[in-house]
Amino acid sequence: MSVALQKTLSLILLIILGLFLKRKFTTADQNKGIKTIILDIALPAMIFVALLKIEINPDLLILPILALVFNILMLLFTRYAMLVFGIESNTATMRTLMLLIPSLAPGLTCFPFIVEYLGDDVLAWAALSDMGNKVFVLIAAYMLAMSWFYKNHRLKSRSNTQKVKELLVSMIKEPINMVIISAIILLGIGVNLESMPVFVSDAILMMKNMMTPLVLLFIGIAVVFKWQQLRMITALLVFRAGFVFILSGLFVLLVPLPNEAAVLLAVVFPQSAVSFWPFAHMSAVRSLELKNKDLEKKPTFDLELGINILAVSMPFSTLLVLGIFTSDSYFTNPYHVLLFGAIMLSMAVVPKVIQWLKSTDIGLDSLNEKQLDDSTVE
Numbered sequence: 432m433s434v435a436l437q438k439t440l441s442l443i444l445l446i447i448l449g450l451f452l453k454r455k456f457t458t459a460d461q462n463k464g465i466k467t468i469i470l471d472i473a474l475p476a477m478i479f480v481a482l483l484k485i486e487i488n489p490d491l492l493i494l495p496i497l498a499l500v501f502n503i504l505m506l507l508f509t510r511y512a513m514l515v516f517g518i519e520s521n522t523a524t525m526r527t528l529m530l531l532i533p534s535l536a537p538g539l540t541c542f543p544f545i546v547e548y549l550g551d552d553v554l555a556w557a558a559l560s561d562m563g564n565k566v567f568v569l570i571a572a573y574m575l576a577m578s579w580f581y582k583n584h585r586l587k588s589r590s591n592t593q594k595v596k597e598l599l600v601s602m603i604k605e606p607i608n609m610v611i612i613s614a615i616i617l618l619g620i621g622v623n624l625e626s627m628p629v630f631v632s633d634a635i636l637m638m639k640n641m642m643t644p645l646v647l648l649f650i651g652i653a654v655v656f657k658w659q660q661l662r663m664i665t666a667l668l669v670f671r672a673g674f675v676f677i678l679s680g681l682f683v684l685l686v687p688l689p690n691e692a693a694v695l696l697a698v699v700f701p702q703s704a705v706s707f708w709p710f711a712h713m714s715a716v717r718s719l720e721l722k723n724k725d726l727e728k729k730p731t732f733d734l735e736l737g738i739n740i741l742a743v744s745m746p747f748s749t750l751l752v753l754g755i756f757t758s759d760s761y762f763t764n765p766y767h768v769l770l771f772g773a774i775m776l777s778m779a780v781v782p783k784v785i786q787w788l789k790s791t792d793i794g795l796d797s798l799n800e801k802q803l804d805d806s807t808v809e
Contacts, residue, residue: 442547442753445644449651456652465649473645474538475610476638478558481551482614483624494556495563498535501678501701502567505533508674515783516667523733526579530572530713530732531740532671534706535564539650540748541703543643548756549692556693557700558611565608568708576712576732580719583731650749664736664743670779672751675701676772684765691763698762699755704748710737 456462509532510520518525535541537557546554617623624632679698688694713732720726755762762768 442647445647446651449648453652462653469645469649470538471606472638473642475606476635477546477642479610479614480624480635480639481555482611491559494560498560498563499566502533502564509533515780523730524736526731527733527737530576530709531705531737534568534709535703536706537561537700537703539646540745541700541752543646544752544756547643549695553692553696556696560700568706572709573712576716580716580731583729584726650745664740666779668744668747669775672702673772673775673779676768676775680765680768680772683768691760694763698768699752702748702751704744705740707741710741713737
């Protein structure tokens, strides 16, 4: 058995253990407590250690820009590609998908596996990339949500300047971003993990070591399946993953990357689960609507669909990322990535095409029967 497969099986075992512990965590507050420890303690410590091990390179500043460009491309893709699934423009469903599908949540579904398979250096690159994604999910997604809210209810839009300032402050205060800024400052003045007092570095390393097992247990504990929408959501996520594989394959093919680890990062990072932040913005909009009976009747977003996408996206992305890492060097070849993306797109689209053809045949048969009846009457 290969080393990669053994590592993957051990990680899956922790997820299964989380499923068994699910009945012990019966309230939302219990799950929120674990998530808080992960996002505010373990993950920042992991990123801090990773950043302090790299050398500052101005070329790395392109990473957050690339991530933001990816978010924008996915937003445009969602706007037009969801028509394939029969989702109409300017509907609550379309607006919900346009906020969620382009967003990324690498902290829970990507970072733990990057550090396990690729090491701290590549994790540092991923953390820098995530800063561009944060600009989208915290600022751009909020502005879109409010804009659609005013447009949906034909309200006069007010200035979002103050709220954007609050979001920027919130973004800076977020533990992960504070850690990234602090680490860059320390590296700039020549401080690294080895030069810190031993009791400080040991405490940081102990917090960092909590990350992977906690995340895997949390995935098993928190996952919730809503079977009514599962088929459609799975098809949407497969469609999303296929398009992302094609984008990653083209990027790897056209842009020279330094090593195989960088190639794998370009493949796995965009496959992260959708982010919770856009859903938080949608919930805030719904709260505004519930304060007015007239607005309540015409929701801007479909919150049930949104929470179901979040629930399915986490295990889906986790299994996808694990599959990529377990396949050894298969996904370091851009042509393999493109082929896999095309296969996933076909898996999502072909059933819809067949369904459309069947409905067309039924329509033609009905039309022929009507014409035959008319001719008989004559």
